[in-house]
Amino acid sequence: MKVLVTVAEEVTVDDDFEIDGTRVDDRYLSYDLNEWDDYALEEAVQLSEQHDDVDVVTATIGPERVEETVRQALAKGADRAVRVWADALAGEVLDPVTKARLLAAVAREEEPDLVLSGVQTGDDAFGATGVALAQQLGFAWAAVVNDLDIDREAGVASVHRELEGGVEELTDVELPAVFTIQTGINEPRYASLRGIRQAQSKPLEAASPSELGLSAGDLVSSLSVASLYEPETESDVTLFEGDADETAGELADLLREKGVEA
Numbered sequence: 001m002k003v004l005v006t007v008a009e010e011v012t013v014d015d016d017f018e019i020d021g022t023r024v025d026d027r028y029l030s031y032d033l034n035e036w037d038d039y040a041l042e043e044a045v046q047l048s049e050q051h052d053d054v055d056v057v058t059a060t061i062g063p064e065r066v067e068e069t070v071r072q073a074l075a076k077g078a079d080r081a082v083r084v085w086a087d088a089l090a091g092e093v094l095d096p097v098t099k100a101r102l103l104a105a106v107a108r109e110e111e112p113d114l115v116l117s118g119v120q121t122g123d124d125a126f127g128a129t130g131v132a133l134a135q136q137l138g139f140a141w142a143a144v145v146n147d148l149d150i151d152r153e154a155g156v157a158s159v160h161r162e163l164e165g166g167v168e169e170l171t172d173v174e175l176p177a178v179f180t181i182q183t184g185i186n187e188p189r190y191a192s193l194r195g196i197r198q199a200q201s202k203p204l205e206a207a208s209p210s211e212l213g214l215s216a217g218d219l220v221s222s223l224s225v226a227s228l229y230e231p232e233t234e235s236d237v238t239l240f241e242g243d244a245d246e247t248a249g250e251l252a253d254l255l256r257e258k259g260v261e262a
Contacts, residue, residue: 001051001152003044004112005078006103006133007058009069010034010122022225023091031065033072036118040181042188043148044116045077051152055079059106061099063090067204074199075191081204082106084212086219093223100132102219105212107137114157115178119144130180140177146185150175 009031017028041058048054058073058081060066070081084102094102107115115137117130134141147160161169162182173179191199209219238254240247 001047001053001114002055002057002110002112003047004107004110004115005037005041005044005056005058005073006115006117006130007037007041007060007070007073007081008034008118008121009060009062009066012123019228019230022228024228031069033069034118034121036120036122036181036183037073038076038118038188039183039185040116040118041073041076041078042186043181044114045189046186047150048077048079057082057110057112059084059103059110061085061089061094061102064206070204071196071199072191074202074204075195076189077195078202080202082110083204083206084209085206086209088216088219092219092221093225095221095223096126096128096132098219098221099129100136101214102209102212103129103133104136105209105214106207107133109207109212113176114150115139115176117178117180119180119182127180130178134178137176137178140173140175141179142171142173142177143180144182145179146182148179148181148185 010033012030012032013024014028014030018025041056044054044056048056056078058070058078060070060081060083062083063085064083067083070083074081084106115130115133117133119130120127131141131143142157142159142161144162145159146162149158151158155175157173157175157177157179159171159173159179161171163169240250242250
């Protein structure tokens with residue numbers, strides 16, 4: 001059984017930063033494994049620990065720099081990694097469908113039985129790439145999964161989903177399938193020193209979109225950044241000082257002035 005886990009690099013901006021045109025200067029950026037993908041990876045690694053014949057492969061989109069982040073996934077138990085990138089993607093804001101095309105090209109090469117993806121990334125927060133990937137592959141899917149049980153013999157996964165309004169759903173999905181994993185489904189592990197050492201020798205393949213059968217048209221994103229600015233912050237605070245009776249009366253007067261009536 002092969003499990004493909006999509007892994008994204010999450011970008012964090014420092015509290016103090018400078019904007020250069022339509023981007024934040026690299027000096028103020030830090031990179032890490034996306035939180036939601038960490039839970040998806042842990043789910044895959046736990047499955048591989050339960051069964052000897054499970055192969056865990058990660059797929060990520062990004063330049064050579066992201067390999068440091070991908071090594072984190074290898075150190076935590078993934079067996080192999082694939083990174084897809086082209087210079088034409090540099091500086092682009094990739095929409096979920098474009099990301100899905102790139103990841104689907106990797107999936108077609110790997111032919112996984114199961115694809116796990118984080119619900120969203122902490123920076124873009126589109127929350128749609130996993131479902132778009134399922135559409136590209138023609139796989140069944142379930143989103144926002146917070147419990148997962150695989151019946152390999154039956155080729156079915158029982159998934160527990162978190163829906164709007166506090167509603168929860170339990171349903172069976174036939175494999176192959178794509179599941180987007182919610183935080184809290186498990187407790188992601190830390191990479192051990194042994195795992196970190198082993199990760200340096202695990203296969204990490206770099207592939208271009210053309211090598212995966214994609215054309216230049218497949219890389220065209222529907223999103224672009226028109227402008228980037230730091231919004232102005234304003235505050236208008238009224239501070240009440242004194243004992244409870246006095247401040248309660250002042251607050252009541254203020255609410256009446258603002259048109260709030262009991």
